[in-house]
Amino acid sequence: MSLEFFGHPFSSYTQKVLIALWADGTEFNYRMIEDPANMEELKRHSPYGLFPALLDDGRPVLETSIIIEHLRAHHRGPNDWIPEGETGRRVRFLDRFFDLYVMNNMSKPVFDMIRAEDDRDPFGVQKARGDLRTAYDYLEANLGDGPWAVGEQFTMADCAAAPSLFYADWVEEIGPSRPRLAAYRARLLAHPVVARAVDEGRPFRGYFPLGAPDRD
Numbered sequence: 001m002s003l004e005f006f007g008h009p010f011s012s013y014t015q016k017v018l019i020a021l022w023a024d025g026t027e028f029n030y031r032m033i034e035d036p037a038n039m040e041e042l043k044r045h046s047p048y049g050l051f052p053a054l055l056d057d058g059r060p061v062l063e064t065s066i067i068i069e070h071l072r073a074h075h076r077g078p079n080d081w082i083p084e085g086e087t088g089r090r091v092r093f094l095d096r097f098f099d100l101y102v103m104n105n106m107s108k109p110v111f112d113m114i115r116a117e118d119d120r121d122p123f124g125v126q127k128a129r130g131d132l133r134t135a136y137d138y139l140e141a142n143l144g145d146g147p148w149a150v151g152e153q154f155t156m157a158d159c160a161a162a163p164s165l166f167y168a169d170w171v172e173e174i175g176p177s178r179p180r181l182a183a184y185r186a187r188l189l190a191h192p193v194v195a196r197a198v199d200e201g202r203p204f205r206g207y208f209p210l211g212a213p214d215r216d
């Protein structure tokens with residue numbers, strides 16, 4: 001039974017799954033896509049070449065939430081990433097919310113910056129920034145007092161929240177008007193496996209097209 005994990009240490013979606021793997025102490029072979037041979041192999045399994053991807057005994061598992069669900073089902077560790085019942089439904093909702101409305105809106109201004117100037121989409125970037133602020137306001141009003149997204153238990157929602165809020169704050173600051181969300185981001189960054197993900201991405205900060213701020 002072998003797990004091959006394709007990803008990049010500076011990639012937010014890679015970090016989402018690494019947090020789950022490391023927190024569980026799950027053994028895997030890390031195939032960094034900096035190595036062109038690993039990127040080639042990833043492309044054979046992932047139709048759009050998106051990462052991360054997991055190969056479990058050669059069988060591809062794609063999409064971060066599904067990878068975490070797969071790990072929970074087949075390589076279960078001490079953490080229950082998606083609890084049963086109402087709590088699990090809340091975890092799934094928040095996981096979707098962080099991916100779709102925080103992570104993806106954060107990515108839009110970042111990827112726009114690496115396009116040729118003529119191909120840029122100022123309207124789309126402005127809309128993504130506005131949508132990001134809407135996501136922050138929603139979270140400020142609807143997150144509980146924690147410590148984690150659904151309360152005492154660290155779940156898949158926190159795996160999604162950590163890299164998305166980490167990078168989103170670089171793109172569009174959460175700011176002092178959203179103290180609950182800012183405090184949650186700070187708690188996430190202080191969690192040992194999240195801190196490890198941030199540290200392993202640190203050497204690649206020069207890749208951040210908007211310029212990484214000198215903090216975190």
Ligand SMILES: N[C@@H](CCC(=O)N[C@@H](CS)C(=O)NCC(=O)O)C(=O)O
Pocket residue numbers: 011012013014048049050051052062063064065099
């Ligand atoms: N919905 C996917 C998103 C994965 C994704 O967008 N990954 C980024 C890296 S953080 C990527 O592969 N970007 C390369 C590209 O868009 O070509 C998931 O949850 O796995």
